[in-house]
Amino acid sequence: MADGDLLVTISGAALSLLFYENVRSVGEQMGFLLGEALEFIVKTYTDSDNQVETIKIHINVETIMTCPLSDILYDSSGRINKEKLKDFVRDKSRQVIGWFRFRRNTSNLTPTMRDKVLHKQFASHFSSGNGCREDFFLTCLLNASISETRGTHKFRHVFLRHKRGMFEPIPLRINNLGDDASRHDGSDYKPTPVRKSARLPDGFTELIESLKLDMMRKSGLDSAMMIQKAAEQHLMSLIPKVCESDLEVAELERQVRELKDKIMGQRLIRKMKMNGESYERTSKANRENCFSEKIDSSTKDEMKISDDMRLQKEQIPSCAQPVTSNSWTQSRNTAACIAKSVTNQEKIRRGRGNLQEDSNQQQDVTQNSPCTNSRRSVPEIVTESICQENNEASMGRGRGRGRGNPDFMPGMKKGRRNPNTSQVHSRERSITPEQDFSDAECSAAVSLSSTVLR
Amino acid sequence: MLNQQHPLLNTIDSYIEPLLKRVLQTKRLGVSYGPIKLDSVSSSCNKNKNDCFKLSIPYAGEHLMWNVLFDSQCPEMGPDFIFNDQNFLMNPDIDILSTWVPSLVKWNPNETDALLNVLMELLLYYKEHQIQLLGKQGDRLQLEYSTLVGETEICKEDIEVMMLLGLKPAEARFLIRISMDYTRLPPRMNKSQNDEAMLLVTFYGPDWNRISPQLYLSKTLEDAIGRPESLHIPPLPPNKYLMDYVPEVIKFMEEKINSAVQCFESRKEFIVFLLVLQRGSIVEYDAIEFNWIIILLEHRDFHFLIHFNLPSIFPKEKPQITLQSVYHVTSQGILYREVLDDAPYSPRWPMKLMVDKLLTYIIENAVQKFQANSIKNNRF
Numbered sequence: 001m002a003d004g005d006l007l008v009t010i011s012g013a014a015l016s017l018l019f020y021e022n023v024r025s026v027g028e029q030m031g032f033l034l035g036e037a038l039e040f041i042v043k044t045y046t047d048s049d050n051q052v053e054t055i056k057i058h059i060n061v062e063t064i065m066t067c068p069l070s071d072i073l074y075d076s077s078g079r080i081n082k083e084k085l086k087d088f089v090r091d092k093s094r095q096v097i098g099w100f101r102f103r104r105n106t107s108n109l110t111p112t113m114r115d116k117v118l119h120k121q122f123a124s125h126f127s128s129g130n131g132c133r134e135d136f137f138l139t140c141l142l143n144a145s146i147s148e149t150r151g152t153h154k155f156r157h158v159f160l161r162h163k164r165g166m167f168e169p170i171p172l173r174i175n176n177l178g179d180d181a182s183r184h185d186g187s188d189y190k191p192t193p194v195r196k197s198a199r200l201p202d203g204f205t206e207l208i209e210s211l212k213l214d215m216m217r218k219s220g221l222d223s224a225m226m227i228q229k230a231a232e233q234h235l236m237s238l239i240p241k242v243c244e245s246d247l248e249v250a251e252l253e254r255q256v257r258e259l260k261d262k263i264m265g266q267r268l269i270r271k272m273k274m275n276g277e278s279y280e281r282t283s284k285a286n287r288e289n290c291f292s293e294k295i296d297s298s299t300k301d302e303m304k305i306s307d308d309m310r311l312q313k314e315q316i317p318s319c320a321q322p323v324t325s326n327s328w329t330q331s332r333n334t335a336a337c338i339a340k341s342v343t344n345q346e347k348i349r350r351g352r353g354n355l356q357e358d359s360n361q362q363q364d365v366t367q368n369s370p371c372t373n374s375r376r377s378v379p380e381i382v383t384e385s386i387c388q389e390n391n392e393a394s395m396g397r398g399r400g401r402g403r404g405n406p407d408f409m410p411g412m413k414k415g416r417r418n419p420n421t422s423q424v425h426s427r428e429r430s431i432t433p434e435q436d437f438s439d440a441e442c443s444a445a446v447s448l449s450s451t452v453l454r
Numbered sequence: 455m456l457n458q459q460h461p462l463l464n465t466i467d468s469y470i471e472p473l474l475k476r477v478l479q480t481k482r483l484g485v486s487y488g489p490i491k492l493d494s495v496s497s498s499c500n501k502n503k504n505d506c507f508k509l510s511i512p513y514a515g516e517h518l519m520w521n522v523l524f525d526s527q528c529p530e531m532g533p534d535f536i537f538n539d540q541n542f543l544m545n546p547d548i549d550i551l552s553t554w555v556p557s558l559v560k561w562n563p564n565e566t567d568a569l570l571n572v573l574m575e576l577l578l579y580y581k582e583h584q585i586q587l588l589g590k591q592g593d594r595l596q597l598e599y600s601t602l603v604g605e606t607e608i609c610k611e612d613i614e615v616m617m618l619l620g621l622k623p624a625e626a627r628f629l630i631r632i633s634m635d636y637t638r639l640p641p642r643m644n645k646s647q648n649d650e651a652m653l654l655v656t657f658y659g660p661d662w663n664r665i666s667p668q669l670y671l672s673k674t675l676e677d678a679i680g681r682p683e684s685l686h687i688p689p690l691p692p693n694k695y696l697m698d699y700v701p702e703v704i705k706f707m708e709e710k711i712n713s714a715v716q717c718f719e720s721r722k723e724f725i726v727f728l729l730v731l732q733r734g735s736i737v738e739y740d741a742i743e744f745n746w747i748i749i750l751l752e753h754r755d756f757h758f759l760i761h762f763n764l765p766s767i768f769p770k771e772k773p774q775i776t777l778q779s780v781y782h783v784t785s786q787g788i789l790y791r792e793v794l795d796d797a798p799y800s801p802r803w804p805m806k807l808m809v810d811k812l813l814t815y816i817i818e819n820a821v822q823k824f825q826a827n828s829i830k831n832n833r834f
Contacts, residue, residue: 027499027527076532076561079548103523105496105506112523114534117548165545264529267564 008159008172010061021066022102031066033098078117096126098138109141109158135163467503469529473569485614486512487650514616514629532561554579587617594662601697626657640718649675663692679710721764727809753821772799782828790828
């Protein structure tokens with residue numbers, strides 16, 4: 001099979017989700033690519049009437065799944081923990097067609113030693129489950145770098161597969177909207193894959209069907225508007241859930257991080273070989289902290305202040321607070337921001353439904369006064385976020401990558417995907433005030449099709 | 455002190471710093487003598503503390519550039535690597551990797567030696583990788599390596615092999631450490647580092663039948679036995695094998711060391727006799743390496759200095775004798791001096807006779823002429 005017949009296809013929404021998830025992570029990030037490898041048989045006739053069949057394989061990435069606590073999946077040498085991997089991926093296992101790794105501030109997109117080791121293990125682990133061939137398993141490497149003047153942000157990516165001991169790049173094609181992910185360039189016929197796992201129709205299709213549109217009677221514009229409205233309602237209904245689960249995830253991640261920092265700090269102290277009494281006191285104090293369910297930052301302050309523990313005083317801050325807390329606050333703000341922007345958007349839409357000509361004007365107005373008379377405000381989120389921020393400022397890292405206590409995993413898995421898609425879109429739309437209808441339809445469709453997972 | 459040598463070290467995240475410091479302090483990793491260098495640093499997340507860096511590791515006369523990637527977000531996670539040699543660990547297997555690099559499997563960031571151990575194990579694995587490459591390049595190189603390890607005293611740890619297949623023409627390099635007893639060598643000034651001798655043999659051309667050996671000596675060893683260019687190491691014809699050649703080089707080196715020791719003893723003896731015979735007139739002399747001595751003599755109320763400079767291969771080469779007047783200044787403003795060329799000399803003379811003959815010649819023949827010249831050239 002020629003290389004030209006192998007393609008990675010991805011929808012714009014999935015790609016933007018991938019980038020978004022990476023950009024908002026503090027440092028490195030890894031995760032899995034979910035989708036399906038589709039096989040097409042194209043029959044062509046030569047001049048001498050010979051029928052030639054060519055097989056084309058398109059690996060379609062439908063969505064992604066980030067892994068915030070990657071260190072629980074593998075150890076330092078890169079050996080994966082299959083049990084935890086199964087726990088993490090759960091029912092998505094059959095859809096995993098690849099994995100990705102994002103790094104900041106690197107110039108080259110070469111797989112590292114651990115990447116190669118992981119790829120092989122992931123490939124054999126997931127290929128046995130979904131029947132996809134091992135050499136079609138993907139590695140996607142992404143990086144971001146900033147120019148010297150910090151004026152240019154560069155994002156690069158490459159899709160690789162492992163074949164005969166080598167990593168070779170595969171071209172990527174970004175699909176247009178709709179279900180024509182499989183369409184070949186320049187062909188009007190839509191080929192159907194030979195083998196496609198029977199799955200439920202995606203969210204967008206479901207939505208369209210639920211509307212029972214009568215295309216013959218209604219004008220295209222009205223239909224588009226209906227679709228958009230429905231999409232937005234769907235989106236709106238998702239937002240509270242997303243906010244809730246996102247906050248929950250963030251909180252759990254924070255706790256995990258805190259506990260981990262404590263463990264690290266404890267180890268360091270033990271290493272310092274303190275004199276007997278103070279050593280016992282610290283370890284006791286730490287143990288108490290570790291077991292206390294609700295982490296109380298005042299205990300920590302106490303520990304730091306205790307004056308007979310000079311060494312500890314030096315050690316704990318260095319290990320327990322290695323990162324600033326902006327990532328956490330950022331994510332909190334994101335939640336609030338979504339709430340705001342979405343309510344805005346809805347208002348705009350409503351306005352537009354009534355007075356279509358004036359919609360642009362009204363949009364401007366609402367844009368200028370974002371918080372006033374939103375139909376459904378989410379006040380509890382906003383207030384909560386403020387006080388949480390204050391608490392956070394002295395503590396750990398917030399979300400992005402984490403370091404994990406496996407016990408927290410089930411909670412973290414919940415609803416990770418949905419938040420992100422909706423966030424992407426609400427944001428995107430809030431910055432483009434002048435939307436025509438095709439755009440509206442497009443963004444609604446995009447956001448829904450990428451939530452296909454749930 | 456190390457922080458001053460490596461200003462980049464201060465920008466490294468605090469939990470990595472002790473590990474890296476330990477690596478940079480290491481004098482030797484593998485055969486090549488030379489420290490590991492910290493090349494460039496960067497951060498995996500946008501913090502002001504860096505957690506990724508590039509190390510330059512000496513190996514077989516080359517420098518391996520290894521990117522070491524830590525993650526400040528996961529301090530308990532061990533380092534990841536990108537090797538400049540793409541062929542190394544191109545298709546790693548987790549089980550094989552774990553057996554070669556056990557320190558990475560049981561990574562403990564609180565252990566200061568953790569990174570050093572991982573690097574050492576990886577370097578050993580790299581060597582094994584190169585030896586495997588060597589085996590794929592025909593019998594000659596494989597035979598050279600196996601006989602060198604099996605038939606000579608050279609042990610595996612003293613050989614580093616490197617296949618440079620990307621070069622035109624492709625090269626195979628053997629770096630062999632010549633380990634011998636350097637303590638016999640006479641004491642030297644500025645002996646800050648240890649003595650080291652390396653033999654770098656490069657094979658190239660069709661069937662690897664073009665061979666060029668090169669000897670590398672550490673600076674202090676160069677001072678003791680001469681620069682490699684002037685040493686004229688034995689030639690290595692294509693039909694000779696390393697297992698025969700390397701012992702030859704070792705023997706050659708031993709001879710050089712012996713002669714250096716002998717020369718040192720002769721110089722010492724020469725100076726000792728001068729000290730004994732002219733003990734009242736010694737101005738100063740080199741009491742460590744015995745390279746020179748200055749005495750002050752008087753002949754018919756004319757005082758003059760005699761500088762004896764003993765060459766490193768004394769007594770094969772005669773000492774350089776310089777007379778210097780204490781009264782007469784040249785137009786340049788320095789004391790008038792003259793090199794004595796025609797003093798009688800034979801390397802076979804016993805030292806006592808040599809010293810006697812030289813002094814007698816100076817007093818009886820050279821001084822009058824020197825005195826006359828001094829007065830003639832006097833500026834005043």
